[in-house]
Amino acid sequence: MWSAGCGRAAGLALLWLLLALSVPGIGTAKTGAGLVTCGSVLKLLNTQHRVRLHSHDIKYGSGSGQQSVTGVEASDDANSYWQIRGGSEGGCPRGSPVRCGQAVRLTHVLTGKNLHTHHFPSPLSNNQEVSAFGEDGEGDDLDLWTVRCSGQHWEREAAVRFQHVGTSVFLSVTGEQYGSPIRGQHEVHGMPSANTNNRWKAMEGIFIKASVDTSAGHDEL
Numbered sequence: 001m002w003s004a005g006c007g008r009a010a011g012l013a014l015l016w017l018l019l020a021l022s023v024p025g026i027g028t029a030k031t032g033a034g035l036v037t038c039g040s041v042l043k044l045l046n047t048q049h050r051v052r053l054h055s056h057d058i059k060y061g062s063g064s065g066q067q068s069v070t071g072v073e074a075s076d077d078a079n080s081y082w083q084i085r086g087g088s089e090g091g092c093p094r095g096s097p098v099r100c101g102q103a104v105r106l107t108h109v110l111t112g113k114n115l116h117t118h119h120f121p122s123p124l125s126n127n128q129e130v131s132a133f134g135e136d137g138e139g140d141d142l143d144l145w146t147v148r149c150s151g152q153h154w155e156r157e158a159a160v161r162f163q164h165v166g167t168s169v170f171l172s173v174t175g176e177q178y179g180s181p182i183r184g185q186h187e188v189h190g191m192p193s194a195n196t197n198n199r200w201k202a203m204e205g206i207f208i209k210a211s212v213d214t215s216a217g218h219d220e221l
Contacts, residue, residue, distance in 0.1 A: 035210050036084065036154040038092035041109055042205030043080045046071055046173045047159050048196045051186045052080040052203065053115075053171075055108045055132045058182060063120035066131035067113050071173045071186035075204065081109040085137065087144055095211030100149040103165050105137075112136045114143035115171075117164050117190045124176035128169050128190035142166045148194070156207070159199040164190060170198035 036042065044053040051071030056079045060068050072080060085105040086092025092104060106115040113132035116139060120129040133139045144165040147154050154160055162171040169190030174197050176187040191198060 034156050034207065035097040036156055036202050037094075037208045037210055038084055038086060038096045038098060038104075039094040039208045040205060041081050041083045042207065043075075043203045044082065044106075044200045045203045046197075047199045047201050049173045049175055049186060051173060052077070053082065053106075053188065053200070054080045054185065055111060055113065056182075057111055060123060060129070060131065062123055063129045064118060064131055066116070066133050067108075067111065068182070069115065069130045069132055069188045070178065070182060071188050073184075079108075079110055081205070082106045082115070083109055088138070088141075093211075095208045097210050098147055098154040100147060100151060100153060100160075103144045103146050105139075105143045106145060106162075107137045108132050114139040115145065115162075116143050117167060117169060117171075118142055119167065122187055122189035124178070124187045125174055125189055127172070127174075128167065130171065130188045130190055145171065154202075156202045159201050161194060161198050162200065163194075168192070170194055171200065172198040 049071065051073055054072040054077065055067060055069045058068050059065055084098060085107050087103060087105060098104060111132060112135060114134045116133035117128055117130045122129045134143060145162040146165055148161040148163050149158060167190065169192055172191040173186050173188055178185050
């Protein structure tokens with residue numbers, strides 16, 4: 001069985017999104033040139049299966065029992081917004097471009113939980129379960145993901161991978177779909193190897209304008 005509840009952070013998160021549209025230094029975009037920066041709120045598209053990373057206040061009925069993370073085809077679902085944040089010790093100042101090889105947290109805007117994985121099997125494919133965990137943006141060390149990309153920084157037009165710091169799996173979609181109560185949504189899970197199923201691209205979002213020098217640091221996709 002699946003279980004559902006109410007997201008405590010939903011009201012504040014929606015207010016943040018509305019206010020952000022009128023704050024100087026913030027730009028809105030569906031796609032386009034530029035860098036992804038710390039503090040930005042965005043949707044992430046899996047380029048192979050054309051679904052956006054999604055969560056909601058519905059818990060897994062097996063495995064960890066934590067909040068489920070899925071992929072959805074709709075582009076206009078508010079439950080697909082994630083905020084780019086640093087770890088518990090910082091390291092991702094607002095407006096600083098995200099470096100290739102940098103570890104970040106992806107916080108689900110409407111529920112305040114962080115993208116998370118751990119050694120539980122995923123419900124459909126038996127890969128590694130991916131969940132949303134924590135309260136009001138605070139979870140644990142298993143919420144950290146390294147941005148794997150080519151060049152120096154995460155560019156909006158480029159596909160990137162997210163490799164989990166604690167278990168080394170890549171955030172992936174392979175096409176399995178759920179039945180009721182989230183019929184048609186795709187399973188999101190962790191896979192041990194880099195492949196076409198774990199490439200993601202920044203899509204719709206509210207992007208904080210870059211505020212620091214972008215000349216240092218790089219990694220490989």
